[in-house]
Amino acid sequence: PPQNRIPLPVLKDSDKLDKIMNMKETTKRVRLGPDCLPSICFYTFLNAYQGLTAVDVTDDSSLIAGGFADSTVRVWSVTPKKLRSVKQASDLSLIDKESDDVLERIMDEKTASELKILYGHSGPVYGAS
Secondary structure: OOHHHOOOOOOOHHHHHHHHHHHHHHHOOOOOEOOEOOOOOOOOOOOOOOOEEEEEEOOOOOEEEEEEOOOOEEEEEOOOOOEEEEOOHHHHOOOOOOOOOHHHHOEEEEEEEOEEEEOOOOOOOOOOO
């Protein structure tokens, strides 16, 4: 649509200065990424139709665990690193247990995902840690 379709108010000089100061302030912000995580995080659970009853975040802010009314615990990875399951017992017997990266080798890359659902409770989960 044309820019003049919606009449906008004329900005006062003080409003223009505020806008310029806000733009300068924006350029000073820290760029976030895997090497520079924020010092505080806020997360919102949208459409938690299962009835979210408890939440906890790990000390390094890499995982969030939620307890639900449907007796499940769901764990999310907040970082780009995905959650993986341990390989089957038959595959584990083939791994060299003396290698330096044995903890990486026992994980199954085919199961990598951002969310894992844990089952085992018989009622709503009211605490997560």
